[in-house]
Amino acid sequence: MNRKRLIALVAGLALALGVTACGGDREASSPASAHELHIGLSFGPFTLDPAKDGGGLPNVMRSLTNQSLFHMNADYTASPALVSDYKYVGEGNKVFEFTLKKGVRFTDGSPLNAAAVKTWLDYFGKQPGPYATSLAIASVETxxxxxxxxxxxxxxxxVPLLLSQYGNRGALSSPKSVADPESLAKGTYGVGPYVLDAAESVVGDHYTLVPSEYYHDPSAIRFKKVTVRVISNASSMLRALQSGQIDFGSLDSSTAPAAEKAGVKVMHWRSGTVAVTLMDRNGTATKPLADVRVRQALNYAVDRTAIAKAMVGEYGRPTSQYQTEYTDPALDDRYPYDPEKAKELLAEAGYTEGFDMNVVDPGPILGNWGDPTMQAVAKNWEEIGVHVKVTPATTDFMQQALSKKFAAMQWTPDTSPTSITYSLLYGPKASLNPFGAVAPGVDKLFAQGQAESGDQGGATFKKLNSLITEQALNVPIYEYQIPWGMNEHITGVDKGSWIVFGADLGWKG
Incomplete structure (x- = not known):
């Protein structure tokens, strides 16, 4: 695997909130286009190339520059965006066909047509990105x-969901940019209302977006300019919101209450799971992890309630299962805190004296979600005799996580559709499965669910979720929520959704 694969721990780092504050010709725009929008994000894109970047917070900006073929809704369904018609051909969910809307152009002026889509999809599948394996395409025909x-x-x-903004595959870029990947990594070339003004941007610090002269719906423009600032310090983000330097920004559990007291409107919703992924679960380098009793012991040993209260407070809740669209509320407490039960399971597996394990976490970049959470879990494990050496990554987290030097990694994946979760974690060639671990029954159930449709496929995926939890392939800790702060003029953010991809973010007054 290319060592840069998944340069984003962000396959699931945080809420992937996006906006379709549409842009276009300024003269034809609405009165609201007189306003500028200032957004604050705790971290920005690792690269502007959608095929190589991850998800999470950077998609706030990407949704402004790269409209997708389909639009992901809050309930995991997908609606056509740049598509006029679509269907599966034949039986078995193996051939998918769609027709593009006419008259759409990329921000460099080139037309969106079937040939452009084929160029993009062929390119996407060959890149070392986190979502390259989320959809197995044998060939693209026009x-x-x-x-x-x-x-x-x-x-x-x-397929429509995997061609949406979730996972970046649907975030098309023009054939001209694909022919020059170096420029694609530094600019934006999508079908979007805005385009990056590189001269007014500094990578990793701030990005300036201006309306695209080629956007197909100029009347829908909301802002004459959008500035996205990367503000990694939570206190600095709070001050920027309080002072009006930004209009919309990501907060955390330590700053959201203070923001509300200061009169900032705060909204939050279900976002993802903070979990320890047991990558070496077949025991290649850390033999005990091959025993399901050991993996279950690690789950019983974690005091999720105490950790969640300390790390996220009201912006999360403890859970024993990895969150997907088929989570079962009955499994949230599958592994209650029971260190004595954990010790019994270790003894049954032959590890009365415990064992040693190496774990990597993303360090300080995620605040409490990262190293502080992992240190708390490691303390719980130490109490049952499992001695954990925790390595907080300072740079290149994914390179370390995939190096096979660590039995597990702690990270914060988004609440993900089952198909994406499998392609990231569980499949033998999954992006985050460096040891090529397999689990009894998981591959078979996944293949069965993929071939089924509707309620039948959903029932199979529910069984798969239950099996993954029983096999203890992960150690989920808590579900987290991202608080977002906004000024009184911001409109179009839907608190009813756990994810606000495509919210019609606008300006009132």
């Missing part, structure tokens, strides 16, 4: 100027 047919290497019932 019919006429606007129809695209995907021949899949394996069944997939949620």
């Amino acid at each position: 019919e006429g100027e606007y129809t695209v047919r995907l021949n899949l290497a394996s069944p997939c019932p949620i």
Whole structure:
């Protein structure tokens, strides 16, 4: 695996909130276009190339520059965005066909047509990005100027979702930019209302977006300019919101209450799971992890309630299961805090004296979600005899996580559709499975669910979620929520959604 694969721990770092504050010709825009929008994010994109970047907070900006083929809704369904018609062909969810809307252009002026989509999808699947394996495409065919047919290497019932803004595959970039990947990493070339003004941007610090002259719906423009600032310090983000330097920004559990007291409007919703991923679960380098009793012991040993209260307070809750669209509330307390039970399981597995294990976490970049949480878990494990050496990553977290030097990694994946979760964690060739670990029954159930549709496929994926929890492939700790602060003029943010991809962010007054 290319060592840069998943340069984003962000396959699931945080809430992937996005906006479709549409842009276009300034003269044809609405009165609201007189306003500038200032956004604050705790971290920005690792690269501007959607095929190589992760998800999470950077998608706030990406949704302004790269409109996707489909739009992901809060309930995991997907609606057509740049597509006029779509369907599966034949049985078994292995051939998917869609027709593009006419008259759409990329921000460099080139047309969005079937050939452009094929160029992008072929490019995307060959890149060392976190979502390259989320959809197995055997070949892409074009019919006429606007129809695209995907021949899949394996069944997939949620192709529209995987061509949405979730996972970046649907965030098309122009053929001209694909031909020059170096420029694609430094600019934006999507079908989007805004385009990066590179001369007014500093990578890693701030990004300036201006309306695209080629956007197909100029009347929907909201702002004459959007500035995205990267503010990694939580206190600095709070001050920027309080002073009006930013209009919309990500907070955390330590600053959200203070923001509310200062009159900042704060909203939050279900976002993802802070978890320890047991990568060496077949015991290649750390033999005890091959025993399900050991993995279950690690789960019983974690005081999730105390850790969640200390780390996220009201902006999260303890859970024993990795959050997907098929989570079962009955499994949230599958592994209650029971260190004596944990010791019994270790003894049954032959590890009365415990064992040693190496774990890497993303260090300080995630605040309490990162190293502080992992240190608390390690303390719990120490109490049952499992001696953990924790390495907080300062740079290149994913390179370390995939180096096979660590039995596990602690990270913060988004609440993800099952198909993406499998392609990231559980499949033999999953992006975050450096040891190639397999789990009894998981691959079979996943393949079955992929070939099924509707309620039948959902029932299979529910069984898969239960199996993953029983097999203890992860040690979930708590579900987290990201508080977002905004000024009184911001409109279009839907608190009813755990994810606000495509919210029609606007300006009132």
